[in-house]
Amino acid sequence: MRYVVSVDKSAELLRLAIPLMSRQATALHPVSYAVWYEYVALSNPGLRKAVDESLSEHGRLDEAKTYAIHRRHIAEVDPATAEQIADGFERVLTGVSHSATAAGTQAERYAQALGSLQAGLAHAAEEPVAEILRHTAKMAQAMADLQSRLKESQREILDLRSEVHRARHESLVDALTGLANRRAFDQQLATCLLAPNAASGAAGQPCLIMADIDHFKRVNDSYGHAFGDKVLKAVAQVLSSVAADAGTVARIGGEEFAILLPATPMARAEQLAERIRFTVASSCIRRSTGEEIDSVTVSLGVVAAQPQQLPNELLARADTALYVSKQGGRNRVTAA
Numbered sequence: 001m002r003y004v005v006s007v008d009k010s011a012e013l014l015r016l017a018i019p020l021m022s023r024q025a026t027a028l029h030p031v032s033y034a035v036w037y038e039y040v041a042l043s044n045p046g047l048r049k050a051v052d053e054s055l056s057e058h059g060r061l062d063e064a065k066t067y068a069i070h071r072r073h074i075a076e077v078d079p080a081t082a083e084q085i086a087d088g089f090e091r092v093l094t095g096v097s098h099s100a101t102a103a104g105t106q107a108e109r110y111a112q113a114l115g116s117l118q119a120g121l122a123h124a125a126e127e128p129v130a131e132i133l134r135h136t137a138k139m140a141q142a143m144a145d146l147q148s149r150l151k152e153s154q155r156e157i158l159d160l161r162s163e164v165h166r167a168r169h170e171s172l173v174d175a176l177t178g179l180a181n182r183r184a185f186d187q188q189l190a191t192c193l194l195a196p197n198a199a200s201g202a203a204g205q206p207c208l209i210m211a212d213i214d215h216f217k218r219v220n221d222s223y224g225h226a227f228g229d230k231v232l233k234a235v236a237q238v239l240s241s242v243a244a245d246a247g248t249v250a251r252i253g254g255e256e257f258a259i260l261l262p263a264t265p266m267a268r269a270e271q272l273a274e275r276i277r278f279t280v281a282s283s284c285i286r287r288s289t290g291e292e293i294d295s296v297t298v299s300l301g302v303v304a305a306q307p308q309q310l311p312n313e314l315l316a317r318a319d320t321a322l323y324v325s326k327q328g329g330r331n332r333v334t335a336a
C-alpha cells in the first residue's frame, strides 16, 4: 500500500490517531498505528466499520483483534498490487522464454554444424561425434520442452492478470448502477484534495455535489424494491449524462450519490447540480406495467473545497448543504 499524504496532513492524522490508539488494550506498535491511521484518515471504510463494530461489541481493541483487522483490511494484497505482481511475473517469464528460444535455436545450429562435420571426418572419429550429436539432440529436446512449459505458464499468467483486472474493476464499481463506488470515490477524493490547486486554495479548487433521492423509502414501499433499484439506475444515468465529463460520479450510499469535480469554479458546480435536479425531476419513469409514477426528485448540496480540507470535512459540509435542501422542501440545490 502506498500512502499519498502531505506532511501537514500526516501530522494531523498522527495527532488524531494517538489518543484513540492509547485507549485500546493493545501495545503502541506499528500494526496498531496502521489501524488507527487508516481509521482517522477515513480512507478505508471497511476497516472503519470493522473497528466501530468491534468497539461497540468489546469496548476496546485487544492485540488479537487489532492484528485481525490489520490483516483483513490493510495487509491483504490489494488488486492494484496483485496486478503489478502478475505483470512482473509475466515480464520475467517472457524474458526466460526468449532466452530458452535463443538457447534452443543455438543447440539446433550446433547439431547441424556437428552433422556436417561428421560427414567430413574419417571413419575412426564417427562414433564419438555421433555420441555428441545424440546428446545435443537431447539438449535441443529439453529446451523445446522448457519453452512449451514456459508458454503454458505465460498463458496462465495472462489469465490470472485478466482475472485480477476484473476483480480490481469490480472492487471500484457499484454493481447496481455501474458508477464508481464508495471505495473508488474515497480514493479519488483523497487524491483530489492533495492536488496543488486544492491544497493552496487557488482558483479552480475541487467542488463536491452530494445528491440524495427524495422520499426514496416511499418509492420502495409503494412499488417494491426491484422498482426502487430501477429508479436508482435511472437517477445514476442522469448523473452520468450530465456530469460524467466534468468529474467522478459515484454512488456512495443506498440512495446517495456524490460528484467530485476537480478544479471547478463553484458557479459551474452549482450549474451542474441545478441541471441534475431539473433533469431528474422532468424524467418520467415507468413501471413494467407501463404506469407512470409520480416524478422522482433529488435534493442536492454543493460545496467548494477549502485549502487543506480533509475529505471527511468536505463530505460533512456537502452533507449539511444537502440537509438544508431536504429541510427546505426537497427537490432543490443548496450551495454552501
Ligand SMILES: Nc1nc2c(ncn2[C@@H]2O[C@H](COP(=O)(O)OP(=O)(O)OP(=O)(O)O)[C@@H](O)[C@H]2O)c(=O)[nH]1
Binding pocket: 176, 212, 213, 214, 215, 216, 217, 218, 220, 224, 225, 226, 227, 228, 229, 232, 253, 254, 255, 326, 330
Ligand atoms: N431499492 C433499493 N432501496 C435501497 C437501496 N439502498 C437503500 N435503499 C432504501 O433507501 C431508503 C432510504 O430511506 P430514508 O433514508 O429513510 O430516506 P428517504 O425515504 O429517501 O427520505 P429523505 O431522504 O428524507 O427524502 C430505505 O428505504 C432503504 O431501504 C438499494 O440498493 N435498493
